[in-house]
Amino acid sequence: MTTTMTKTKAAARTDWERMAHEVGPELAARAAQADADDAFVAENLALLKDRGFHAAGVPAELGGGGASHAELAAMLRTLARYCGSTALALSMHTHQVALPAWRWRRTPEAVEGLLARIVGQKLTLVSSGGSDWLDGSCRAEPAEGGFRVYGRKVFASGCPAGDLLMTMAVLDAPEGPTVLHMALPLRGEGVRILDTWQTLGMRGTGSHDIELSGVFVPESAVTVRRPAGRWHPVMHMVTLIAFPLIYAVYVGLAEAARDKALDLAAARKPSSDLELILGEMETELAAARLALADMLACAASEEPGPAASSRIMTGRTLAGRAAIRAVEKAMEAAGGAGFYRRTGLERIFRDVQAARYHPLQEKAQARLAARLALGLDIDG
Known part of the structure; x- marks a missing residue:
């Protein structure tokens, strides 16, 4: 009986990455117009809420989707392949859900009310x-x-x-x-x-x-x-949980650019130069994926603290930098066709630039890494 119950529970578990692929084409159909009009992707986010994505990170015991941290990252990464704005907006809500979910497994009393409201009232959380x-x-x-x-x-x-x-x-x-x-x-x-x-x-x-x-x-x-102005345990917790989810979006954008570039390159005259550009794109994308994988591994195995924060923020720099470079190579491989809006590649090129602006930006991240390596106070 125990075996049967375990299998039943496992079979009922939601595959959020698959669901993201299922709704993705509908999200993508509205992406270009939203970009052209500076319009909020309200319909896309409403669709995702209707499908339960807003509560994906809430523990199943509280009526949520029960997605793990890694599953949330895969979900956001997949959504980004269809619409970067939708994925990034959802990531800002999702990481605010993942933070109390992480705490719930340690001190449930403090956060259970908020998690229950996210499910029951379908709350959307906004980060500042x-x-x-x-x-x-x-x-x-x-x-x-x-x-x-x-x-x-x-x-x-x-x-x-x-x-x-x-x-x-x-x-x-x-x-x-x-x-x-x-x-x-x-x-x-x-x-x-x-x-x-x-x-x-x-x-x-x-x-x-x-x-x-x-x-x-x-x-x-x-x-x-x-x-004010000093690292605190809560900020180490935010770093550990939030940034792998946010940067999963940028890796997803780079993957989408790669797919579009390969399609466009197929229509170009083959050449050794084109092959070299595509190889460079693949290399940069591999770097972005590896950096994200390490961020997720850190979040899965480490407790919040200076060492984990520095590791996560180093991954944030590496993943963002490599994602931007991969998209740049995708533009180069596509040739002039990539310059046209109708291909969607130039929108990805613009969207991925936002990877530069989340904290800690590169200079601040490098300083944190240096002070930790030197054994200095990270608040110095």
Whole structure:
């Protein structure tokens, strides 16, 4: 009986990568128009929510999809092959789900309520990490029963369809600037989404600015307090869990570019130069895949901390750099045909450039690696 039950459970497990391939063509059909119009990929994300992708990372015990960290990365990587903006916007929600899911396996009481709401209320979480990181941003002022938050967040991917902004604000405390971690209702009083997202690439992500004008945050909604500008255990946890998921998107983009380049190259006159370019593309793509694989291996085997953060951030630099170079080689292999919008290759070329801008950017990542190698304080 035990064997039968185990097999039944295994058979019922969702194959999220396969599901991504199933919905992918429908996502791809809307990608070019969204890019041309600077339009948020709302329909694509609504479709994915209807299919349960928004709760893929919630443990099955809580009614979610029960996907592992590696399975979430494979899901996002596959979606990116069809629409980079859709995949990146979903990755920003997905990593915010994966973080409490990771904690739930250790301290379930602290996060079970949020995970249950993601399933029951179909919540979409929006990250402000791109405008915060170690320093935090926006101002928190003490108020009766909590705080008032003032300021502006940038790069809030998916915010037009978001429910909760997972964010930070800085309190001028007696012990020094203190970053408060909190969740804000995106449709609450004092929250305004500004139409600012007109960009080179990833145009469909809806990564607009969010203006916060005295938004009230109760004391009970503050989940973490930490010194501004310094590494903290929670930031090591974010690094370990979030960045392999985000950079899976860029590897998926490079894989899509490779496929398009091979199709376009097949129509060109064979030459040793073309073969060399294609070989260079394959080499760069292999480097991106290897870097992502190491990030995922680190997340699977290590606990949050300086060594793991440096390893993940090194992988972030290597995966992003190699993905960009692989797409550049794909453009070169395609020749003039790749310059036309109708091929979709130039859109991938623009989208993949966003890999440069997530923290830690290359110079900061290299400094972290150097200080760790030298045995110095990483906050120095």
